[in-house]
Amino acid sequence: MTYYLGIDIGGTAIKYGIGNPGEELRLASSIPTPQTGLKEFLHVTRKLIHELMDQNPDIAGIGIATPGTIDRKSGMLLGVNPNLRWWIRKSPLDIVPDEFRKIAVCDNDANLMTLAEAQSTLGVVLGITVGTGIGSGLVLNGRIYHGSQGFALEAGHMCVQRDGLKCSCGLSGCLEAYSSVSAIRKAARQIDPKYASCGLDELLQDARRTPGLQTIIKRGRDFLSMGLANLAMLLDPDVIVIGGGAMEAGLYDIDQIAMTIAANTAKVNHHTAIQKAKTGNLAGVIGAILLAAQE
Numbered sequence: 001m002t003y004y005l006g007i008d009i010g011g012t013a014i015k016y017g018i019g020n021p022g023e024e025l026r027l028a029s030s031i032p033t034p035q036t037g038l039k040e041f042l043h044v045t046r047k048l049i050h051e052l053m054d055q056n057p058d059i060a061g062i063g064i065a066t067p068g069t070i071d072r073k074s075g076m077l078l079g080v081n082p083n084l085r086w087w088i089r090k091s092p093l094d095i096v097p098d099e100f101r102k103i104a105v106c107d108n109d110a111n112l113m114t115l116a117e118a119q120s121t122l123g124v125v126l127g128i129t130v131g132t133g134i135g136s137g138l139v140l141n142g143r144i145y146h147g148s149q150g151f152a153l154e155a156g157h158m159c160v161q162r163d164g165l166k167c168s169c170g171l172s173g174c175l176e177a178y179s180s181v182s183a184i185r186k187a188a189r190q191i192d193p194k195y196a197s198c199g200l201d202e203l204l205q206d207a208r209r210t211p212g213l214q215t216i217i218k219r220g221r222d223f224l225s226m227g228l229a230n231l232a233m234l235l236d237p238d239v240i241v242i243g244g245g246a247m248e249a250g251l252y253d254i255d256q257i258a259m260t261i262a263a264n265t266a267k268v269n270h271h272t273a274i275q276k277a278k279t280g281n282l283a284g285v286i287g288a289i290l291l292a293a294q295e
């Protein structure tokens, strides 16, 4: 039996797991993401992969999930990684020791979340992750759709408001500037400066008795739902899966999102199922294992 190693690079933790498509993970764990810069980051990740490969000689491939957009021509990470500022204009495969490089593949974490969620669904699956930013992916019959050069499905940077709020990408009025956790925090800071840094759980607790916070969250949910309604009409997906840490924390209600999508799409589009992601915080690891097995 062959197994695959999946690694999910995140701003605070590097999650990893060993598994096989269709089976429970044989191992799932994580280490904190080194915050001191590229050198330490590469040292820690290469050492981790080396140890795991030595201890598990039945591993046939390595998959890596990373935030950021990967240019399919150069293999380099582009865009902005606010939590890993030095992790741009690099190849994600740099974390793999040379001797294992030829069995390693990588992709964007939202693409791999969508792949993990699409495991049991043949057809068209659109995935959205709501966290610090907004990520998205599209899986067509079990394969990730990348567009012509790797820049497809930047749904977080669709313009939802002309001349709107400034986004971390440099554009204005992006979905991410209204519906991401950073956007909610930025707006909530006007009500109380503590919301710039307190936990999302605390913010959501306070929202129960603070109408101002409710308005900010409703605006975020409405923009997200409108963006998804437009994507539903454009792509006609079988399923829209919404995941990410903020959805797990309960920032947006899936039923309310589904209602707004239904109210803003044609009847023929109402077959699209709107559901919450099931793979939770292991989505990136599972997607990375599936990708490694595919390649």
Ligand SMILES: [Zn+2]
Binding pocket: 156, 157, 167, 168, 169, 170, 171, 174, 176, 177
């Ligand atoms: Zn943007």
